[in-house]
Amino acid sequence: MNSILLASNRGPVSFTVSEDGVLTMKRGGGGLVSGLSGVAKDQGVLWVCAALSDGDHSAVRQAPGGRLDHAGYKTGALRMLDIAPAVFHRAYNSVANSTLWFVNHLLYDTPNAPHFGTRFQRDWESYRDYNGAFALALAEEAGHGARVMVQDYHLTLTPAMLRAERPDLRIAHFSHTPWAPPEYFSLLPDDVAGEVLEGILGADHAGFLTHRWAGAFMDCCETVLGARVNRADRTITHEGRVTRVGVHALGVDGKALWARAAEPDVESHMAALREQVGERRLIVRIDRTELSKNIVRGLLAYREFLAAHPEWHGRVVHLAFAYPSRHDLPEYREYTASVQRCAQEIEDEYATEDWVPLILNVEDDYPRSLAAYRMADVLLVNPIRDGMNLVAKEGPVLSPRCALVLSREAGAAAELGPHALMVNPYDVSGTAGALHRALVMPEEERARRREGLESAATALPPQKWLAAQLDALA
Ligand code: F6P
Numbered sequence: 001m002n003s004i005l006l007a008s009n010r011g012p013v014s015f016t017v018s019e020d021g022v023l024t025m026k027r028g029g030g031g032l033v034s035g036l037s038g039v040a041k042d043q044g045v046l047w048v049c050a051a052l053s054d055g056d057h058s059a060v061r062q063a064p065g066g067r068l069d070h071a072g073y074k075t076g077a078l079r080m081l082d083i084a085p086a087v088f089h090r091a092y093n094s095v096a097n098s099t100l101w102f103v104n105h106l107l108y109d110t111p112n113a114p115h116f117g118t119r120f121q122r123d124w125e126s127y128r129d130y131n132g133a134f135a136l137a138l139a140e141e142a143g144h145g146a147r148v149m150v151q152d153y154h155l156t157l158t159p160a161m162l163r164a165e166r167p168d169l170r171i172a173h174f175s176h177t178p179w180a181p182p183e184y185f186s187l188l189p190d191d192v193a194g195e196v197l198e199g200i201l202g203a204d205h206a207g208f209l210t211h212r213w214a215g216a217f218m219d220c221c222e223t224v225l226g227a228r229v230n231r232a233d234r235t236i237t238h239e240g241r242v243t244r245v246g247v248h249a250l251g252v253d254g255k256a257l258w259a260r261a262a263e264p265d266v267e268s269h270m271a272a273l274r275e276q277v278g279e280r281r282l283i284v285r286i287d288r289t290e291l292s293k294n295i296v297r298g299l300l301a302y303r304e305f306l307a308a309h310p311e312w313h314g315r316v317v318h319l320a321f322a323y324p325s326r327h328d329l330p331e332y333r334e335y336t337a338s339v340q341r342c343a344q345e346i347e348d349e350y351a352t353e354d355w356v357p358l359i360l361n362v363e364d365d366y367p368r369s370l371a372a373y374r375m376a377d378v379l380l381v382n383p384i385r386d387g388m389n390l391v392a393k394e395g396p397v398l399s400p401r402c403a404l405v406l407s408r409e410a411g412a413a414a415e416l417g418p419h420a421l422m423v424n425p426y427d428v429s430g431t432a433g434a435l436h437r438a439l440v441m442p443e444e445e446r447a448r449r450r451e452g453l454e455s456a457a458t459a460l461p462p463q464k465w466l467a468a469q470l471d472a473l474a
Contacts, residue, residue: 001143011049090126135161160202269371288325301431393457419452
């Protein structure tokens with residue numbers, strides 16, 4: 001039996017299976033995983049996650065009780081749930097990623113979407129089943145009085161379901177996304193909106209990345225549920241239970257990041273990139289190809305910058321790394337195509353025989369991303385809305401001279417704002433102007449701002465972030 005448990009959709013590792021049935025294990029992707037993998041292992045946490053790939057399903061089926069560590073994999077204590085693919089697809093793609101993600105990131109084109117009909121009701125049933133599978137596994141694995149940390153929008157119902165099974169447990173839920181204001185959250189059918197909020201209120205502690213998202217959650221509880229909210233104490237009372245709301249601004253572990261970024265594979269990517277771009281200045285962006293990351297407007301801003309500043313032609317290169325994400329959703333496939341189209345237009349307009357103004361890469365390559373961070377003169381992070389954005393925090397730690405152009409709608413803006421050049425993510429011309437200011441920023445100002453960024457970015461590394469949440473459950 002375990003005394004500390006962590007639950008998230010994506011786990012710290014994933015498997016691929018070759019044609020001859022051989023399984024290969026690699027590190028899982030995404031901000032949550034990169035933040036928590038190291039710490040969870042150190043603290044002896046049991047991690048419960050879903051099997052995502054075919055390889056994961058094969059690995060789980062061969063592991064006793066779904067415990068990959070018991071099957072001899074060096075994963076840290078890990079149980080993967082073998083959820084039926086149809087249930088998983090509806091819960092993950094239709095509800096979590098196409099509905100809750102869209103609501104919390106304000107992504108709907110409302111004249112056309114969403115539509116909540118019978119199909120959605122079926123998908124919602126699957127989301128309940130998927131959350132129930134996590135609640136069941138956690139109830140089985142948790143020792144008496146254990147502390148359980150449930151992560152993110154995939155698992156909003158799990159806390160209340162788990163509490164119903166195991167009232168002895170101390171439960172936290174943490175949202176890695178923004179939270180929508182009540183008038184937008186209320187796009188959800190009323191019963192679904194209520195179930196999501198009451199699901200999270202099943203926890204003793206509901207954690208958010210910024211005060212802004214925590215405030216929006218409290219506003220939704222008050223408006224939608226009629227819950228009693230005490231903003232000064234950050235407590236929500238609903239149906240006789242009290243849930244505390246906490247703000248924990250996840251940051252990066254500078255030392256660990258540097259240790260990884262100093263490895264030879266990163267150095268050789270740096271050499272290759274240097275060969276490609278010469279001594280030109282670099283504007284870097286690194287994202288999942290994700291609607292909320294606002295990559296197209298970022299490219300349009302670079303285009304406007306080139307149009308307004310011919311003096312930079314031949315002297316600057318934009319490295320845009322947009323690695324694949326959520327390709328089961330048509331919106332994401334179309335978005336990737338728009339990114340590629342826009343990049344092609346910039347190349348057609350500006351490339352010369354000896355200057356490539358933009359290098360767009362849509363393959364995931366972690367060491368190459370670290371190389372780009374180390375070489376950046378400017379880092380562009382312009383999401384429409386983002387829970388935190390760890391790219392904005394990693395870049396200034398690794399680059400000796402980068403200036404940050406940052407969207408005011410990223411959670412990271414709360415801490416990094418004073419040291420970054422802030423932009424309205426919809427304002428393409430404003431972003432173009434900020435790119436120029438970042439390039440011409442005097443060295444003394446650049447160094448001062450970068451120092452401020454680095455210390456804010458490393459203020460709450462994952463170890464401390466996890467400890468703060470565990471303390472909140474003590
Ligand atoms: O922002 C929430 C989050 O869970 C991140 O931690 C992570 O980068 C991303 O979403 C993962 O998305 P997915 O698991 O769908 O690739």
